[in-house]
Amino acid sequence: MKVKIALFTILSLWGLVSCYEDKGNYDYREMNDIEVSVSTENTSYLLGDEVISKPELTFVLGHESEDLAYEWTYDGHPIAYTRDLNWVADTIAQNKELRLAVLDKSTGVTYFGSTTISISSAYKGDGWIVLSEKDGKSMLTFMRRATENGALKPVVTRDIYRMINGEELGGKPLSVCPHWTDRWDGEDPEISWLWVAQEGGLGAVDVSGSSYQREGLLSEMFLEGYPGGFVPQSVIDMQALTLAIGTDGTVYTRVKENNLLFNTSRFLNTPLTSDGKGERKVDGSMIAYAPFAAQGGMLLYDKNSSQFLHVTDKMYNGEIFNSGKVLPLNVSEDTYISHPDYARLNNMEGYTVHFVGAYKSDMYWGQMPYITVIENDATHEFYIQRFVVNGFTGSFSTTSLGTSYDAQTAAPELAQVIDGTSELHYSLFRYQESAWQYLFIGKGNDLWLYYLKENRLFKCATFASPITSVDTEYYNNQYLIVGLESGDVFILKGYTSDTSDENTIDRVVINQGQTLQITEADGEIVLWHEKELGQIKQVRYKPNTGNGWDDEFDYYY
Secondary structure, three states: HHHHHHHHHHHHHHHHHHHHHHHOOOOOOOOOEEEEEOOOOOOEEEEEOOEEEOOEEEOOOOOOOOEEEEEEEEEEEEEEEEOEEEEEOOOOOEEEEEEEEEEEEEOEEEEEEEOOOOOOEEOOEEEEEEEEEEOOOOOEEEEEOOOOOOOEEOEEOHHHHHHOOOOOOEEEEEEEEEEEEOOOOOOOOOOOOEEEEEEEEOOOEEEEOOOOOEEEEEEHOEEOOOOOOOOEEEEEEEEEEEEEEEOOOOOEEEEEEOOOOOOOEEEEOOOOOOOOOOOOOOOOEEEEOOOOOOEEEEEEEEEEOEEEEEOOOEEEEEEEEOOEEEEEEEEEEHHHHHOOOOOEEEEOEEEEEEEEEOEOOOOOOOOEEEEEEEEEOOOOEEEEEEEEEOOOOOOOOOOEEEEEEEEEOOOHHHHHHOOOOEEEEEEOOOOOOOOEEEEEEEEOOOEEEEEOOOOOOEEEEEEEOOOEEEOOOOOOOOOOEEOOOOEEEEEEOOOOOOOOOOHHHHHHHOOOOEEEEOOOOOOOOOOEEEEOOOEEEEEEEEEOOOOOOOOOOHHOO
């Protein structure tokens, strides 16, 4: 056995030596290996956008190989055969590999470099939604925010619902409300969908925010059939809770089962009540529709009980916490003792509430600040209320929300606007820091600016047609959008941090004391003018990721 082992060892060593000597007989050339680095200007694109990449090729020997071939692929599909990429995006895919293969023909070796990009529907971007009535029917128009040479130039798609779905909405338009589905896959994560409410036609319709395809009908979502005579004024989706609010203020609710099953749960046929006995219905016609996570629900003024109420909604890590509960506000009695002239938030009898709105401020964490406009019914004096409500945490034991009453300030100048002669359209700047405390009010052909910091009223702008809707929800107060009865839509310059720019609407009106005469020719304040959209019912900014819908408490509306 030992002899055999020794012989095997000798033969093995001889074989290794033979292999080593044989290897030295070949003529090897030094390889000019290539390091391929791929980058793009953006990571997210829309269909039709140009995807440009100028890859960096680094050669080991310091000089470029002469005979190279190139192939670009996206999501595994060839898209180009040139060194530099200039590709018009034609494939919808999320977080897929954009890859460049470089073949050195002289050696037959291929080198690779890649990056990850997403390509979405051409309608996915943020922008403005216009709901109008044209030829007796509802029409939905999307104005995707885009710029050209630094100037705002929206990409406008008129009648987008009919174009995509091949059917008319068909009814009388009432409202449009963006909301989130919060799906974790597919194309729509963090993309706002739209509830379009109308009288007649298809009724209230849920519309995808990227494809604009119809995703659901309210009339098919009730547990025991659609309530007789119910006309939806608006449908507001939060994270787990949906509010279907009728033209008479009646509120129906449903609770979403989880983030992956959207529009599958059903509305209860019993209206939302505030007394715990199911006897006093909540009136939802005045709600602080504001996409801020810290609320843990939404605040409304209930005309039936003459008080402000918080409708709860909370989901964390996919778990629902007590959504759909109605909570009163709890202000310390010491506040009312110190300020006996303050209207009580839990009993507003003797006052008319004209407006309630939420705003964003870095001063508050886990709380939500509100501003209201109220009128004393006996004296017809106007006031601005400011109060801050603790966010709902999800606790089942919570029976009221702690509220700090900041102030009730006399606002006599509002009598110039709130006189009952015409419908008013309010919009509160979403950020109310020291420099931006603005409440805009549309009345007739005039847009008014109430400067909350100094309690002063300015006639801000005059249009050629009555105002039907105003929206200032853009995340940094940069834009105002105003819709007119004539079918015109104007996007105006709201605020900019560039102090040298004197052409923002606030600086012209407050600092210079001018009333703007809004015309198409005004290129300083008027950033965009769209015409002939029918009679405008509502204009809204349609955000996507962020904008307060998805920040604090990991909370999505």
